Ligand SMILES: [Ca+2]
Ligand SMILES: [Ca+2]
């Protein structure tokens with residue numbers, strides 16, 4: 001790709017002091033923190049586990065200054081209920097992680113007050129457990145900090161908070177999917193000398209970023225936003241150089257590429273494009289307006305730093321190709337890139353990570369041998385004439401102003417040849433003997449997709465080899481009622497992927513979700529059944545809600561309040577309900593607590609729920625609203641949805657303000673996703689078994705000629721031995737009876 005090199009030089013910076021510090025942090029470092037040294041010359045520290053803290057953890061590795069941090073593990077570092085604080089003079093070399101790299105999830109990363117830090121190839125995904133007024137990454141009062149090829153998402157307030165920082169570069173990063181309550185990109189106040197280039201800002205409602213600062217912002221793409229880049233609109237002056245960026249509207253698209261600017265904002269805008277037609281092609285037009293900012297005729301910053309300025313269209317290609325922790329992109333960044341490259345067709349603001357399947361897992365991989373533990377693998381040291389038996393990480397043997405370990409970590413900072421398995425596979429029956437498999441192809445250069453089938457979940461046989469672009473297939477001539485397992489792998493010219501997750505058909509017993517069969521216009525509770533009351537909405541008490549949410553089971557909390565849980569647990573009686581016919585409707589009683597749905601006359605307001613549970617029963621009606629097809633139900637057919645109304649109190653209906661608790665009224669007539677429910681039955685006998693009638697034990701001995709072939713728990717995990725299952729609980733048996741018929745059924749060990 002053609003690159004135009006523009007060297008902007010001023011007399012101001014032509015001093016000996018400046019010229020002596022021209023060694024880039026790494027090849028390709030640009031902007032105000034281009035010359036950070038990080039942990040150069042310091043101790044090499046290995047991250048050896050995915051723990052949130054303690055010896056061998058990332059949190060521990062960055063807790064002391066003057067370090068270069070390398071990774072012997074790949075995967076998700078779950079820091080829920082805690083945080084990671086980064087000290088000064090540190091290099092975090094995420095590109096050294098094996099497998100699918102490193103994601104920090106569930107808590108905050110904080111580098112506030114730190115100086116001289118290099119962070120590369122790290123994903124930081126905060127999530128719903130982060131304080132609602134906090135951000136995934138906080139860089140307040142930082143100096144000389146460069147982020148390169150990082151991915152930062154799921155911040156409740158903003159994804160990033162950067163106040164009063166100085167000399168900062170963000171480059172080739174993804175800043176995406178800010179979550180509720182704000183869903184914003186990044187907020188700054190008082191930051192000076194901030195370079196942001198070749199970053200993708202996607203699926204943030206606003207603040208991409210908010211520019212209450214002095215900023216140099218070039219070659220970025222802002223995709224699917226309600227508001228694009230935001231002025232400082234403050235009493236104090238701010239200066240914003242905005243060059244050769246592309247603003248591309250998505251499904252939530254907006255013409256507001258510049259918004260909330262005032263005369264104290266001094267906007268230099270040149271070479272910026274806006275594509276608002278969502279037509280799947282990059283065909284925008286040059287932006288010529290300034291919103292309400294003071295229009296500047298030349299850039300404020302006259303930096304001596306080299307700026308690799310591409311056109312907006314070239315920058316789009318560079319970003320699509322390699323932004324984020326792109327050595328191996330995870331499923332979430334692949335989704336964001338898919339949104340971007342749909343050029344208007346795909347994209348969404350999310351409430352939180354549940355809307356996109358949660359954090360998921362990453363392949364851990366295997367680190368290369370490093371006998372002397374100096375961070376450089378034996379093979380690499382031998383190839384480069386270094387000593388694999390002595391720590392020579394900090395020596396300058398290989399020249400060019402970088403220490404040996406820096407040469408190694410810089411050599412990794414490109415895409416790897418990791419081959420992705422097909423992502424998010426599903427299996428559904430289209431009829432009794434035909435299964436449809438679907439998946440997402442994450443490997444663009446796939447030459448084939450291999451489908452394998454199994455009847456026991458262990459021994460698989462290849463049944464189909466499809467074109468590399470295939471994303472679904474039909475498997476015919478199955479035996480009706482037989483449990484089948486399927487898995488997939490990708491083939492490329494370079495080799496084969498690992499296998500996808502295993503999916504199955506005819507495993508009804510193991511499946512969460514579910515619902516009332518479609519077309520059941522009159523709900524009639526069956527004798528001997530308990531019910532899960534399930535909602536599939538994404539967002540509670542919000543007009544943008546839709547049916548793509550995680551299954552949420554109505555439950556009775558320990559304090560008697562009404563709530564919801566996403567935890568699918570057969571043995572939790574608090575999320576099971578008895579539905580008893582009553583005059584004019586039903587009594588709905590929680591099976592765990594014995595408390596009934598009841599109504600109060602409390603007024604609306606946080607903390608004053610208006611539907612709860614008491615010992616006094618109120619009559620509710622269950623009103624059919626139509627059939628829906630939430631894929632999370634796990635069913636191949638649609639399910640019936642219902643409003644749950646209280647006729648004795650203005651016919652108000654159950655409606656969540658939050659899914660966790662705090663339930664309020666609707667109007668009695670809304671059929672919106674957060675106010676419609678479906679029912680999944682459970683056999684009372686299995687939930688609360690009559691011990692006399694239970695199969696006594698699980699073993700391999702015959703029972704009327706029946707042979708047990710395998711035992712699963714209700715999460716679908718195959719137990720390694722039958723002995724493992726001989727404790728209280730419910731299990732799935734795969735059996736062969738005396739006539740040779742194979743079947744699966746549920747048993748209870750009391
Ligand atoms: Ca277009
Ligand atoms: Ca070594």
Ligand SMILES: [Ca+2]
Pocket residue numbers: 372374376381386387388389390391392393
């Ligand atoms: Ca060595």
